[in-house]
Amino acid sequence: MFEQLGLIGCGLMGGSFALAAKRAGLVQRVVGYSKSPSTTARARQLGVIDIEASSALLAISGADLVLLAVPVAATESTLKAIRHLLTPATLVMDVGSTKRDVVDAALRALKENVGLFVPCHPIAGREVSGVGYADADLYAGRQLIITPIEHTLTSKVEQAAAMWRAIGCNVVHMTPEQHDTAFAAVSHLPHMIAFALMNSITGQTEGETFLSLAGPGFRDFSRIAASDPQIWRDVLIANREKVGAQLQHFQSALAKFKQCIDTGQTEELERLINHASLARAHWQKPG
């Protein structure tokens, strides 16, 4: 149980955490700060936060729990802005979609206090952004990845894990590198592909017509293309090496399809599709 959550970034992710933590009785009050004063005000009006702060530092004044929910490239500057008020009793977490860059930023910003910082990534999100979509159920039933480093205090990791479990997450531990490799494959590259496909279609003269004909398959495939541009700009830049490596794997797989259709290799094409289809059906029961 925490007295005060200092929330930096009152968007979808941060706002949903605040709502979930309050509902579960894990925090008594939430002091929030967003870069845009109107977002902070909106968060207060919606009851996502209890008190508006006019700076990140003020938001964490008196906080025993701090959550950074900002684009990952803002991690270092945010931690530098608040580090003077961190105490040994403070638990600091983030929700960034990349971890190696976040951990490096924390090391630079917090130095000997980096042990207070527990790098977290909840595998949840929506194609919409903003505090207006904050939802106490966003994290329920989702995985939460913790990527501690050598310096991370074990007691802080345990506190963080207990916190996320209490709002319904299944907590998984891995290294920042393992995390970034896996999510380059199953999240970052798929986002880049979805963005590129939307731009590819809208860049064509008849793009609007094409889109007017699209059905439920396209709707689901392209959903992540509507994701927040600042968040994803930072993710793709931060994890560019691993995204690049996954892109190479993907291009090789795609080239096999292209070759099959160009040369009319019906059987091999069916085998390739069958492999993908079984893997996807096996991954998760459709429902």
Next chain:
Amino acid sequence: MFEQLGLIGCGLMGGSFALAAKRAGLVQRVVGYSKSPSTTARARQLGVIDIEASSALLAISGADLVLLAVPVAATESTLKAIRHLLTPATLVMDVGSTKRDVVDAALRALKENVGLFVPCHPIAGREVSGVGYADADLYAGRQLIITPIEHTLTSKVEQAAAMWRAIGCNVVHMTPEQHDTAFAAVSHLPHMIAFALMNSITGQTEGETFLSLAGPGFRDFSRIAASDPQIWRDVLIANREKVGAQLQHFQSALAKFKQCIDTGQTEELERLINHASLARAHWQKPG
């Protein structure tokens, strides 16, 4: 109102049409045939069809409405197998995802009777296949594309359109070429990409681990990868030229992303993502 539907292919698409047509009182009985006798038997047991036929020809004997719901490459042989029992009173339709190849197959198979054939493509489907998933609501609220050619009888087009409207479709007319170009962009290429991404991930040593970490974004993005291999093998081969052209557009768009992340062009990357994100959000309200 039709006396008898001769259904060739008792899978998800054909079975769902039979259920919808019967529920709407548009057909009195359904005689069905599938290449696999066990599928035909299952369709009978599930009440999707009323009578099992042991051949395509027997399935359409006495039918005033014929629906082909088979992989598109089977169109020509199927039409050849049934053409001797077609009468001027018969309406023949298909549900194939490509149209130029289907129309060409119909021209070759039906010759002077090609006017009876109305090429149709309902923009509906699921990532599961088989008669067990047949659903009377599959087509409700979906678009139905009709791609008549010069020879297609106007009366048949009107009958077909009325039929699909009666089961809840919004009917759209276009040429086979327009259809195939649009669906290469919003359906065929996305399927090929989703298949390739699954194979790309499962082809890596840690692929299973990556998949175990994937979240709701990946779930939706990859859903179409579970689609039926025979159906999609035929679609990609039949529409390979237009799929290839769309692939080029996509590769150009993707290369822009790659360049931005490699060179750290943060602003341009955000602009590209923003463009995609707005286009996707504008296409359909999230919900």
